[in-house]
Amino acid sequence: MRVTIPAAGLLEKVSHQCEEAELYEVRGVSMPVRFAAGTLESVKSVESVGRALRVIKNGRLGFSTTTDLTDDITLVENALQSAQLGGLAGFSLPGRRQSPAVLCFDAEVEQLTESELITMGEKAAARLASYDPQLHVEISLSTEVEEVRLLNTHGLEVREQRTSLSVGIDAARVREGDIRIVSDSDVSRRRKDVSPMAMVERLIERLGWSEKTTTVQSKTMPVVFYPRGAIVLLLPLMAGLSGRNVSMGSSPLRDKLGQEVFASQFTLLDDGRLDYAARSATYDDEGTPTSRKALIEDGVVRQFMYNLKTAGQVGAQPTGNGFKSGFFGGGFSDQPGIAPCTWCVRAGERSLSAILGRLPEALLVEQVIGLGQGNVTAGEFSNNVSLGFLARRGEIVGRVKNTMIAGNVYYLLRERLIALSDRAEWAYGVIRAPAIALDGVSVASSA
């Protein structure tokens, strides 16, 4: 029988061979349940472990990971070899720092059984089938319970148990010459925050709006990003506010700290301390306490996001954004990069219907494809609207097809912000944003 080498023992051993070392360990249990074509397809049980070792030797950074906890020799050798050639660290690992606990664990998620998850999925599938038996429905549900440990040679010792419940639903309606997919996903660390039935009702409302299709003329016009559509605008800002792009000089915001470069109604918070939010934690993956801070306040750039390394490069303070996974994936085997926690856009004063009511014509964008394509660094977006509705004076006229939107976030959020709606809503479990109405967005249609 091969034995697992304890984390503390491994760290103690490596501490004699370098100046600083950090061991990140994760043990997880997850249970993904999948429905295809409206019926149960598979249930999976995942038990995973992983370790990542970072060392600083002669000022140079080394890194290695493994899933074989019985083999500490290879892990240590690999990390030390990497440090021999590695880049200069330019930072020091943090010591133990107090940080009030952020709630990340919900026993109700841990206790969810596979049968309960299956029942949740069956109910959602049945409701969609009763709305339209022709819909092709795919549902995935998963619980995850993980324990993260982070130890370093400066006495840092973090141990946090985290849960999450995630649900994704796709409903496709396939007709000759018109295939459409309406989808939604949500994730939270707490069971009661995720309601598959509420997601289904929203999908059904969108399907209803989609019954009629309509066309728009190619032109610049008001576009309302709502609420999941907000990711189109926030994605370029994630690049622009990332300390890495700031330190490398590729962010258009790199020298704009303290300057008003967005419309004064626009405030964007990065919040790592929201209890039970999917991207919340007490510490980031390097042991820096997470924080809640305005990145953009009343249109003024207030703060960039840094991990230890980039903070060291520009002489800034780490902001608790050193995470191994971002909005689009990652995991223990990645080095800590810079990633947002929950991004919150401050709500405005008028209701969405009041905003739409004043616009003779507006395109409501809920879902796009092609996120991240194009010149994101420069703030450009260019997306196919996969779910969007034309509204005239607040009335939904119908769904648009074969339509692209394009523009520059830095320009539009400075010069063309019409309004933010009065209610911020969750999108994908990682963003809380009101509807964002912008004028002057390019809309190209082949219709």
Added chain:
Amino acid sequence: MRDRLLQTLSHCGADYADIRVEREWRNAVLYRKDNLENLESSSEVGGIVRCLVSGGWGVAVFNSLEELERRVEDACRIAKTVGAKISQRAELAAVKPVQDEVRAALLKDPRCVPLQDKQRLLQTYNERMLGFSDQIVTTQARYADSFREITFASSQDAYIVEERPDVTLLLSATARNGDTNIQEAFESEGWAAGFEAVEGQEELAQRAAQRAVELLQARPVSGGVYTVILDPLLTGVFIHEAFGHLCEADFISKNPRLQEILTPGRRFGVPELNVIDDGYLPGLRGNSKYDDEGTPRKKVYLIRKGVLHGFLHSRETAARLGATPSGNARAVSYQFQPIVRMRNTYVDQGSATFEQMLKGVERGIYACNAFGGQTEMEQFTFSAAYAYEIVNGKLGGMLRDVVLTGNVFETLQSIDLIGSDLQIKGGAGGCGKAGQSPLPVSMGGPHVRIRNLTVGGRVE
């Protein structure tokens, strides 16, 4: 190992069961600007069991091989729960159980090449880009190799050990002129090969840096409808993203309405149009002798002579549609069950020359390579990495921000010319589907010309 796996599976009580155990050795080098951001050797071990009971799948993933027997029991127990509740029972089409051992033949096994050699090579490429011009503000030089040994065993007595090498190189340069004109260009390559494949690629670094600088002078495209010529790389991305994914039979096989649209025999394009997915092309990333269900690879025509011909299958989708498994059940790692995926997908060559394609185009776009692409059923979108305008049959100035979009069925019908200059290659990324990313694939084609394609962008 062999006896342990086969014995455990044969006693587990499932109607069918298989197991994959994977060992991976990987190395990575990443330069950003003048920083060596990552230099890493890592290893991974893990496994996955699939059990089928009464048509329901139970799956268990694990890292500790000590737990193997217990995890087989877990998968079996879960499969029973699923089997009792399921309404559409999964069945598996027959495949002859294979016993085989497939070793990779590499000139330079990346496990034996010192990490320092990899770091130095990447440093050279990175410096080449950084030194190209003062306008280059940042770069990314990324190298990754992975060597996987996959052991597959099934309750039907298949036992395969296969080595799968993969090596990738991404060189990207960002140029800036003034505050807001920031342009990025990249070259991206990937092979099922050893370290030798990434050596001697200085030219790629040069091209990436040069193009980033050139893009500073490029005009943003005006949105509208154009005749578009795709270069071989973009043809590949188009056919993979927009059409290949539709031909993955997992979605079709459970969707009768889609089957009405995708009916074999139906005409999808000009007679010269052939679309192929092929697992046999030596050195390409989509290669492997067997898929992750132990089915040997095939060459599959998706479109033959303009007519829909076949789909890509796993054993399960083949059983449902009465077809033959095509060796396309692939998993990105031991953490996932195999699903229907492409391998090396391309438009076969036709007969047109580039000059013939330009001829008669009053106002068009020559679009090259792709920054990315995405599809949602019939809707697709992808962004060209760079492009040129075509005015009265002649290539003109460089364009940027060219994003192509449309309906795949209409677009295939609108391909009127197919070039004779077939190129297939793997990029540094890979394909993503159902949370499994990046799966090594290659794609390609010749130049093709498409009439009436919508191009997103600023509207004047």
